[in-house]
Amino acid sequence: xxxxxxxxxxxxxxxxxxxxxxxxxxxxxxxxxxxxxxxxxxxxxxxxxxxxxxxxxxxxxxxxxxxxxxxxxxxxxxxxxxxxxxxxxxxxxxxxxxxxxxxxxxxxxxxxxxxxxxxxxxxxxxxxxxxxxxxxxxxxxxxxxxxxxxxxxxxxxxxxxxxxxxxxxxxxxxxxxxxxxxxxxxxxxxxxxxxxxxxxxxxxxxxxxxxxxxxxxxxxxxxxxxxxxxxxxxxxxxxxxxxxxxxxxxxxxxxxxxxxxxxxxxxxxxxxxxxxxxxxxxxxxxxxxxxxxxxxxxxxxxxxxxxxxxxxxxxxxxxxxxxxxxxxxxxxxxxxxxxxxxxxxxxxxxxxxxxxxxxxxxxxxxxxxxxxxxxxxxxxxxxxxxxxxxxxxxxxxxxxxxxxxxxxxxxxxxxxxxxxx
Ligand code: AMP
Ligand code: GLY
Numbered sequence: 001x002x003x004x005x006x007x008x009x010x011x012x013x014x015x016x017x018x019x020x021x022x023x024x025x026x027x028x029x030x031x032x033x034x035x036x037x038x039x040x041x042x043x044x045x046x047x048x049x050x051x052x053x054x055x056x057x058x059x060x061x062x063x064x065x066x067x068x069x070x071x072x073x074x075x076x077x078x079x080x081x082x083x084x085x086x087x088x089x090x091x092x093x094x095x096x097x098x099x100x101x102x103x104x105x106x107x108x109x110x111x112x113x114x115x116x117x118x119x120x121x122x123x124x125x126x127x128x129x130x131x132x133x134x135x136x137x138x139x140x141x142x143x144x145x146x147x148x149x150x151x152x153x154x155x156x157x158x159x160x161x162x163x164x165x166x167x168x169x170x171x172x173x174x175x176x177x178x179x180x181x182x183x184x185x186x187x188x189x190x191x192x193x194x195x196x197x198x199x200x201x202x203x204x205x206x207x208x209x210x211x212x213x214x215x216x217x218x219x220x221x222x223x224x225x226x227x228x229x230x231x232x233x234x235x236x237x238x239x240x241x242x243x244x245x246x247x248x249x250x251x252x253x254x255x256x257x258x259x260x261x262x263x264x265x266x267x268x269x270x271x272x273x274x275x276x277x278x279x280x281x282x283x284x285x286x287x288x289x290x291x292x293x294x295x296x297x298x299x300x301x302x303x304x305x306x307x308x309x310x311x312x313x314x315x316x317x318x319x320x321x322x323x324x325x326x327x328x329x330x331x332x333x334x335x336x337x338x339x340x341x342x343x344x345x346x347x348x349x350x351x352x353x354x355x356x357x358x359x360x361x362x363x364x365x366x367x368x369x370x371x372x373x374x375x376x377x378x379x380x381x382x383x384x385x386x387x388x389x390x391x392x393x394x395x396x397x398x399x400x401x402x403x404x405x406x407x408x409x410x411x412x413x414x415x416x417x418x419x420x421x
Contacts, residue, residue, distance in 0.1 A: 001024055001025065001026060001064040001065060001305075002026060002027045002028075002029075002061065002062060002063050002064050002065075003019055003025055003027070003028050003029070003063065003064065003065045003066075003067065003305070004028075004029045004030070004031065004044070004054075004057070004058055004061070004063045004065070004066045004067070005019065005028070005029070005030045005031075005033075005037075005041065005066075005067045005069060006030075006031055006048050006054060006066060006067070006068045006069055006070070006073055006078070007030070007031075007048050007068070007069025007070045008030075008032050008033055008034050008037070008048065008366070009034075009069065009070070009290050009365045009366070009381070010290050010291055010293070010294050010330075010332070010363040010364065010365035010381065010383075010384035011069050011070075011287075011288050011289070011290035011291070011293040011294070012030060012033065012037060012069040013034065013036050013037045013040070013294075013363040013364050013365070013384075014293045014294040014296075014297040014298075014363050014384075014386075015067055015069060015288070015293065015297065015304075016028060016030055016033075016037050016040040016041045017040055017297060017361065017363070018297045018300065018304040019040075019067065019304060019305055019308075020040040020041065021303075022303045022304065022305040023303070024303070024305045024306065024309075025305060027042070028040060028041040028042065029041055029042050029043075029044050029057075029061065029063070030042070030043055030044065031043075031044040031045070031046040031047075031048065031053075031054060031057065032044065032045055032046060032047060032048065034364045034365070034366060034367050034368065034378065035364055035367040035368050035369040035375050035376075035378075036362070036363060036364025036367055037364065038369065044057060048069070048070055048072060048073050049072050049073055049076060051073060051076050051077065051078050051081055054066070054073070054078060054082075055078075055081045055082060055085055055087075058082060058085065058087050059085055059087070063087055064087070064088060065087075065088045065089075065090065065305075065308065065309060065312070066078075066082050066087060066088065066089045066090065066091075067090045067091070067308060068089060068090065068091035068266075068287070069287060069288070070287060071097065071100050071101070071147070071285065071286055071287050072147075073091075074091050074092055074094070074097040074100075074266075074286055074287065075094065075097045075098075075100070075101045075147065076094070077093070077094035078091070079091045079092060079093050079094070079097075079265075079266075080093050080094050088309070088312040088313075089312065090265075090266055090308045090311055090312055091265070091266045091286070091287070092264050092265055092266045092286045093262070093263075093265070095262045096257060096262050096263065096264045096265070096266075096286065097286045098262075099253075099257070099264070099268075099284045099286055100147070100283075100284055100285050100286040100287070101146060101147055101286075102145050102146060103143050103144075103145050103146075103183045103283070104122045104145045104181055104183055106281075106283065106284055107120050107122070107183060107185075109253065109256045109257065109260075110281060112256055113252035113253065113255065113256040114252070115248065115249055115252050115253060115256075115281055116248060116249065116277070116278060116279065116280045116281060117185075117280055117281040117282075118141070118185040118186040118187070118188050118280060118282070119185065119186040120183050120184060120185035120186065121183075121184055121185075122145070122181055122182065122183050122184075123166075123170075123181070123182045123184060124170070124180065124181055124182070125170070126166060126167065126170045126171060129166045129170065129182055129184060130163050130166055132184055133156075133159055133162040133163060133166065133184060134159055136184075136186075137159065138156055138157055138158045138159050138161070138162060138187075139155065139156060139157050139187040140156050140159075140162050140184065140185070140186070140187055141153065141154070141155050141156070141184070141185050141186070141187055142154045142156060142162055142165040142166060142169070142182060142183075142184055143182065143183040143184070143185065144169055144175045144178050144179035144181075144182065145178065145179070145180070145181035145182065145183060146175070146177060146178030146179070146181075147178055148175040148178045148179060150224060150226065151175070151224075152169075152175055152178060152179060155187065162184075166182065166184075169182055170182065188273040188275055188280055188282065189273070189275060189276070190273045190274045190275040190276065191236055191273070191274050192211070192271065192272065192273055192274075192282065193209055193210070193211050193234045193236055193237055193272050193274060194209065194210045194211065194212060194234075194269060194270065194271055194272070194289060194292055195208075195209050195210075195237070195242075195245050195249075195250070195269075195270045195272060196208060196209075196210070196267060196268070196269050196270075196288065196289075196292070196296060197246070197250050197267070197268050197270075198266070198267055198268075198307060198308075198311050198316060199254045199264045199265060199266065199267075199268055199311065199316070200265055200310060200311045200312070200313070200314045200315065200316040201254075201258060201263030201264060201265050201314055202254070202258060202263070202314065203254075203314075203316040203317045204246065204250055204251060204254055204268075204316070205307065205310075205311075205316045205319055205321065206242070206246055206250075207267075207296060207321070208232050208233050208296055208299065208323065209232060209233045209234040209236075209237040209242065210230050210231065210232035210233070210234060210289065210292040210295055210296065211230065211231055211232075211234045211236075212227045212229065212230040212289060212291065212292055213227065213228045213229045213230070213414060213417060214226075214227060214228070215228070216228060216334075216338070216339060216414075217414065218414050218415055218416045219416065223339050223340070224339070225334070225338065225339045225380075225381070226290060226339075226380070226381055227289065227290055227291050227292070227332065227381070228332045228334065228381075228413070228414045228417070229291060229329070229330055229331050229332050229413075229414055229417030229418070230289070230291040230292045230294070230295050230329075230330045230417075231295055231327060231328065231329045231330070231392060231395070231396075231417070231418040232292065232295040232296055232299055232327065232328050233299075233327065235392070236274060241274075241279065244278065244279060245270070245272065245279050248278075248279070249270060249272070249279065249281050250268060250270060253268065253284070254268070264286075265311055265312065266286060266287070266311065267286070267287060267288055268284060268285075268286070269284065269285035269286070269287065269288060269289050269292070270283075270284055271283040271284070271285070290365070290381075290384075291330040291332055291363075291365075291384045291386075292330075294328075294330040294361075294363050294384045294386045295328035295329065295330050295386060295388075296328075298324075298328040298330075298361065298386050298387070298388045299323050299324050299326065299327075299328045299388060300321065300322075300323060300324075301321075301322040301323055301324050302320075302321045302322045302323075306319060307319045307321060324388060326388050326389060326390050326391070326395070327388065327389065327390075327391055327392040327394075327395045327418075328386060328387065328388040328395055329386070329387055329388075329392065329395040329396045329398075329399045329417060329418045330363075330384045330385065330386040330399065330417070331384070331385045331386075331399045331400060331403055331413050331414070331417045332365070332381050332383070332384050332385075332413060332414075333381075333382055333383040333384075333385060333403065333406065333408065333411045333412070333413045334380055334381045334382060334411060334412060334413065335377050335379070335380055335382055335410060335411055336410055336411065336412055338380035338381065339380060342380060343410070344376070344377060344378050344379070345370075345376050345377065345378070346376065346377045346408065346409075346410035346411070347370070347374050347375070347376055347377075347408075348367065348375045348376065348377060348382070348383070348406065348407070348408040348411070349375075349406075349407040349408065350405045350406045350407040350408075351375060351406065353405040354385065354402040354403070354405035354406050355402070357398075359387055359388055359389060359398055360385070360386070360387045360398055360399070360402045361386050361387075362383055362384070362385050362386070362402065362406075363383065363384040363385075363386055364382070364383060364384075365379065365381045365382055365383060365384055366378045366379025366380065366381060366382050367382060367383070377408070377410065377411065382411060383406070383411075385399050385402045385403050385406070385413075386399065387399040387402060392418050393418075395418065396417065396418040396419065399417070399418075400415075
């Protein structure tokens with residue numbers, strides 16, 4: 001079959017790497033992709049948000065399955081448009097993508113289905129929001145309702161900080177429309193983990209747990225990023241906890257959406273806090289995480305493509321995925337300066353030495369092929385050096401040994417990924 005992957009990051013490289021290995025895949029395209037993805041797929045020069053362009057390409061090239069990596073095209077309705085054109089799309093409809101696109105929508109579903117989450121209220125008026133914050137006290141969390149490129153959340157340790165965040169969103173409108181509704185919620189205390197599952201509208205297929213690192217620097221210092229590393233599985237999630245996450249959180253979510261006639265098809269990525277009262281839902285994403293996808297794909301033993309197809313066809317109950325019973329670690333290498341301003345175009349060497357074993361894969365997150373086949377950095381997060389081994393420590397050592405092979409003075413990575421686990 002002919003498959004198109006949409007996106008250009010490490011997540012999409014990992015998806016292409018898995019899909020290209022499937023005997024079901026005859027031709028693989030990626031729009032827009034990157035230099036690493038070009039080893040697995042034919043690159044197509046169409047932006048991930050160009051819904052018209054992607055639909056036209058999929059029709060013209062008789063694509064059988066489109067796998068959507070990032071949330072932006074889903075929120076723009078790419079899956080709906082492909083469905084109208086009779087093309088299978090792995091990823092939720094525009095309405096179901098509201099689970100990530102609107103925190104108020106997610107919270108209302110939690111209310112309807114008794115899903116454990118932080119206590120909250122929504123606000124559109126500054127005075128009412130501030131009065132609520134003063135009544136509740138700090139710490140407290142202020143969230144823009146819509147997508148604000150990861151910047152819409154303030155974990156306020158004082159009431160003054162919370163009030164400033166309210167002013168920013170409602171008075172100064174720094175998030176535009178995305179911040180015209182605020183969700184103000186209780187601060188949840190406990191370690192954070194992620195859990196991934198596929199859904200076909202009715203049935204869920206559990207994948208695995210993971211943990212990621214959002215801050216730029218060691219010991220969780222420095223600014224927030226898209227993710228500087230990840231590992232899977234999380235040692236904090238045993239079989240009992242996994243069962244509880246599925247029963248109390250994931251299952252009622254898929255059920256609740258189906259009851260609202262918004263069947264969820266795709267991957268559910270639950271951000272959870274393990275509180276003293278059990279797991280509570282922090283947020284949903286309607287796509288794989290990046291770099292969590294890299295560690296999941298490293299650990300997956302089964303062919304991914306039948307599972308993606310079954311999700312599209314409402315047949316997930318027929319799928320039984322096999323996993324390596326081991327651990328995987330991804331260390332992200334970013335351009336110096338990221339997540340602040342940085343320069344593009346520096347040259348990366350040593351990639352084939354780093355990638356030389358079957359337990360290590362260097363996924364590309366933002367690279368470009370320069371002159372003379374040189375690989376150039378072309379973004380903030382550039383590589384995801386990923387390894388798997390019998391346990392976390394082994395996987396971590398393998399990943400950092402591979403990092404040491406990479407000759408890229410303009411790049412940096414955290415040294416403590418999976419170190420504290
Ligand atoms: P989000 O964009 O919703 O993932 O939030 C970004 C980060 O803020 C999360 O990864 C958490 O570390 C933190 N956070 C969000 N909501 C809460 C909460 N209710 N309690 C504690 N921390 C939170
Ligand atoms: N690693 C966090 C994310 O993909 O949103």
